[in-house]
Amino acid sequence: MDSATQPLGILDLSSELLLMVFEELKASCWGRIYKIRAIKNVRLTCQRFCSTSSHLLLDSVTVEMNLCSVQRFQYISQHPLIAYGVRSIRVLLHYYSSSLVKDLSAYGDHNATKIRDIAQNVQRAVNNTYLQSTDVVLNRTREECRQVIKIAEAWENLEQSDDEGLFKRMAQSGHHIYRSL
Incomplete structure (x- = not known):
């Protein structure tokens, strides 16, 4: 077969x-x-596919202020193929409130609100669900939400309790870490 009649690929x-x-x-x-997985699979096919598609792999990068995240960002920014496709960089700056640092009770109330919001959102989702879930799963989820709300109540009452139980020690440990940050 000559080159003029050879099929193209x-x-x-x-x-x-x-x-x-x-x-x-x-x-x-x-x-x-799925978009990332598709491009990853294309890149594995052959060197030409890899060099042609690599810049499509990442179009945005999120960076947190920790060593692992910054190192990952450095790797991406120095990569000869992937860096070309990055169009946006989002830097997450964490905010630590001085009022939460000073007061264990305020720290507990803050976390209680966050925990309660999550539990209530899950409860609303379970109550409004039209999914094909069994009653056992829905009831177990409702019970777990009730338990989470009890945890939120314990967070709200950190300073009122003289009990030095496991939960209070865990809260104090978390508060200590928060203060160090």
């Missing part, structure tokens, strides 16, 4: 056309995880 496409194919693949996937 996908590797015979120009890099520009391959890029369009990979962009379409990424756009056709539902959800961020």
Whole structure:
């Protein structure tokens, strides 16, 4: 068979056309995880696919102020193929309130509110669910939400209790870590 009649394959496409194919693949996937997985799989196919699609892997990076996250960001920013595709960088700056640092009770109330909000959101979701869940699962979830609300109540009453039980020691330990941050 001579070269004029030889069938063409996908590797015979120009890099520009391959890029369009990979962009379409990424756009056709539902959800961020599936988009990343699709591009990861394309990159594993061959070196040409890898070099053509790598910049589609990440379009945004989130960086927290800790060593692991900053090192990951450095790796991404220095990568010759992936860095080219990053379009946005989000830096998460954590805020630590001085009023929570000074007062264990305020720290407990703050965390109680967060815990209670989560439990109430889960309760609302369970009560409004139209999923095909069994009553056993729904009842267990409701009971777990009640237990979580009891934990929130314990957080609200940290300073009122003279009991040095396990829960109070855990709260004091968490408060100590919060103060150090």
